[in-house]
Amino acid sequence: MKLINKTYKMYDYIIISYKISKINTIGMAFLKTLSACLASIMVLVTSSFINNLISQNSIKNIKLNFLALLITIGLNWLTNAMYKFIHLKLLLKINETLTITITEKKGALAYSYIENPETWELMERIGDDPSERWIKGINNILDLLVFVIQALGLLIIIGSKNYIIASIILALLIPFFFISIKNGQEDYDAFETSSEYFRRAKYFRKLISSRDNVEERTLFQYNEFINRKWSNQFLKAIKVEMLANRKIFSRVHIGNIGILFITSLITFILVIPVKQGEMSTGLFIALIKGITSFITSISWKFALVMMELEKSRLYLKDVTAFSQLNEEQGITNLTASMGQEETLNSIEFINVSFCYPGTNKKILDNFTVILDGLKKYAFVGLNGAGKTTIIKLLTGLYDNYTGIIRINQKDIRDIEKPKLKAYFSIVYQDFARYEISIRENIILSYYGKGLFKEASNIQLETIMKNLGMDNLLINLKNGIDTKVGKLEEGSIDLSGGEWQKIAILRSLVNNAPIYILDEPTAALDPVSEYELYKIFYEIIKEKFAIFITHRLGAARIADEIIVINNGTIEEQGSHLELMKKNGLYASMFETQRSWYNEGN
Numbered sequence: 001m002k003l004i005n006k007t008y009k010m011y012d013y014i015i016i017s018y019k020i021s022k023i024n025t026i027g028m029a030f031l032k033t034l035s036a037c038l039a040s041i042m043v044l045v046t047s048s049f050i051n052n053l054i055s056q057n058s059i060k061n062i063k064l065n066f067l068a069l070l071i072t073i074g075l076n077w078l079t080n081a082m083y084k085f086i087h088l089k090l091l092l093k094i095n096e097t098l099t100i101t102i103t104e105k106k107g108a109l110a111y112s113y114i115e116n117p118e119t120w121e122l123m124e125r126i127g128d129d130p131s132e133r134w135i136k137g138i139n140n141i142l143d144l145l146v147f148v149i150q151a152l153g154l155l156i157i158i159g160s161k162n163y164i165i166a167s168i169i170l171a172l173l174i175p176f177f178f179i180s181i182k183n184g185q186e187d188y189d190a191f192e193t194s195s196e197y198f199r200r201a202k203y204f205r206k207l208i209s210s211r212d213n214v215e216e217r218t219l220f221q222y223n224e225f226i227n228r229k230w231s232n233q234f235l236k237a238i239k240v241e242m243l244a245n246r247k248i249f250s251r252v253h254i255g256n257i258g259i260l261f262i263t264s265l266i267t268f269i270l271v272i273p274v275k276q277g278e279m280s281t282g283l284f285i286a287l288i289k290g291i292t293s294f295i296t297s298i299s300w301k302f303a304l305v306m307m308e309l310e311k312s313r314l315y316l317k318d319v320t321a322f323s324q325l326n327e328e329q330g331i332t333n334l335t336a337s338m339g340q341e342e343t344l345n346s347i348e349f350i351n352v353s354f355c356y357p358g359t360n361k362k363i364l365d366n367f368t369v370i371l372d373g374l375k376k377y378a379f380v381g382l383n384g385a386g387k388t389t390i391i392k393l394l395t396g397l398y399d400n401y402t403g404i405i406r407i408n409q410k411d412i413r414d415i416e417k418p419k420l421k422a423y424f425s426i427v428y429q430d431f432a433r434y435e436i437s438i439r440e441n442i443i444l445s446y447y448g449k450g451l452f453k454e455a456s457n458i459q460l461e462t463i464m465k466n467l468g469m470d471n472l473l474i475n476l477k478n479g480i481d482t483k484v485g486k487l488e489e490g491s492i493d494l495s496g497g498e499w500q501k502i503a504i505l506r507s508l509v510n511n512a513p514i515y516i517l518d519e520p521t522a523a524l525d526p527v528s529e530y531e532l533y534k535i536f537y538e539i540i541k542e543k544f545a546i547f548i549t550h551r552l553g554a555a556r557i558a559d560e561i562i563v564i565n566n567g568t569i570e571e572q573g574s575h576l577e578l579m580k581k582n583g584l585y586a587s588m589f590e591t592q593r594s595w596y597n598e599g600n
């Protein structure tokens with residue numbers, strides 16, 4: 001199922017559930033309607049039973065009435081039991097379908113949303129498992145239907161004897177309706193505000209409990225400090241919810257006192273038609289019982305149902321906003337051969353200026369460069385100069401820039417997203433560590449493109465041997481199929497450099513015209529770094545590559561070095577040319593060289 005981009009309405013709870021499971025949705029609606037009708041039937045059956053009991057005109061009639069009463073009670077019980085069973089089945093079906101739909105949509109969202117706190121909060125509110133909220137929506141609609149049928153049944157019975165009392169009961173519902181809607185809005189507003197605090201609290205709790213930063217946590221002993229931050233956010237969230245709940249409950253309690261008063265009034269008024277012979281004693285007793293149980297359920301359940309209905313309505317507003325978020329076209333199903341057959345001629349940035357969404361600091365300022373497809377480039381510069389940002393724009397992660405970026409003379413805005421992605425093989429600065437097997441780690445991009453057969457044919461061990469990386473596999477019982485990380489028993493954990501080697505291998509086996517290595521060797525020891533660059537150069541000899549690096553020794557092997565400063569090009573040329581220029585590059589290079597020379 002796909003989440004269609006549209007405005008979701010309350011009836012969509014039923015329609016989507018019907019699409020997911022016809023039988024269970026119809027079953028639930030039928031059983032709810034039946035249970036609502038049974039309330040009025042119960043009043044009539046009880047009334048007839050009591051009347052016959054009082055007049056005692058025929059024992060046969062009493063027996064029949066008694067049987068009818070038993071059947072109604074039994075049917076009511078059976079309806080409720082079956083409802084619970086079908087409800088559970090529908091919940092599971094919705095869970096199976098909607099959870100996958102929401103997860104897929106979240107996974108395919110455009111990159112810019114992931115960095116935006118507002119969309120993050122929206123995604124938190126949508127939740128990972130929307131089935132509970134969805135089934136609540138259906139239940140609330142059906143509960144409302146039950147109230148309407150029950151109320152109509154009672155009103156028809158009473159109205160046929162005394163329409164004024166019927167009108168009083170009807171009037172009673174109106175203020176409750178509005179109070180309950182107000183309660184629902186307040187509850188959802190509180191949920192919206194508190195989820196922001198909960199999100200931050202969740203981050204701090206992760207800091208003090210997750211395994212990721214256990215080393216620093218043990219060393220710096222910052223638990224108490226972070227704990228305070230966590231409890232600060234957590235308490236703020238709880239306070240918002242408590243405040244809203246207090247208001248809601250005061251309203252419900254005031255409403256209850258009113259209801260108690262009106263119930264007594266109705267009982268008193270109903271005596272009049274009995275005295276005037278318009279209503280039998282049996283009907284009077286059955287009606288008092290029916291009205292009391294209906295009004296009791298109004299006072300508690302109706303308020304709750306209306307409140308939940310309002311929450312369900314507001315949830316749909318979030319679902320609507322979520323459905324309108326753009327997905328990265330084809331992010332999850334790149335066509336196997338796309339872009340790979342193409343060779344790179346050039347990459348051009350023409351007057352590109354860019355600010356990150358929600359900020360107004362120009363990270364790139366009229367950035368202009370033409371990169372030759374036959375060369376290898378090194379991007380160097382101080383921290384925050386904009387090197388990684390250039391790559392983010394080139395790979396299409398953001399498109400809110402001004403100016404033009406072209407690959408092979410074609411504006412990247414006109415290139416289909418799957419094709420654009422297929423141009424690149426990248427090792428990111430903060431590369432991912434997948435806690436699966438070494439083999440799966442390396443050929444992940446093949447699985448992403450659906451190339452399962454090709455993936456199984458790759459001679460990974462040979463490639464690793466040629467790259468001098470086969471020492472990673474030494475002493476591993478399951479060789480390349482050994483699971484890495486800490487997720488599973490028997491997995492082996494790797495050092496930072498070993499994880500980085502796997503990330504580099506992942507990029508290397510992903511055949512693409514453009515290779516980008518963003519600080520690829522930061523965690524490698526000098527011997528591995530030297531070896532790696534040599535091998536890497538050998539492998540991508542015929543291909544285009546950009547290295548972003550702070551190790552200027554490594555930058556020397558590029559054909560051209562581009563020095564970036566404050567989002568523009570400060571210098572450009574070969575190592576020798578730039579050294580002769582005696583500018584920023586020469587100064588950075590000399591600084592690094594002096595570390596090694598110190599003391600000599």
Ligand SMILES: Nc1ncnc2c1ncn2[C@@H]1O[C@H](COP(=O)(O)OP(=O)(O)OP(=O)(O)O)[C@@H](O)[C@H]1O
Pocket residue numbers: 115356357359363381382383384385386387388389390
């Ligand atoms: N998602 C973001 N939102 C807002 N600003 C950002 C974001 N990502 C990066 N920046 C800012 O953009 C600037 C350039 O960052 P970028 O990562 O491109 O620098 P860099 O040259 O690669 O730095 P480094 O050498 O430290 O990796 C920095 O000032 C950074 O604070």
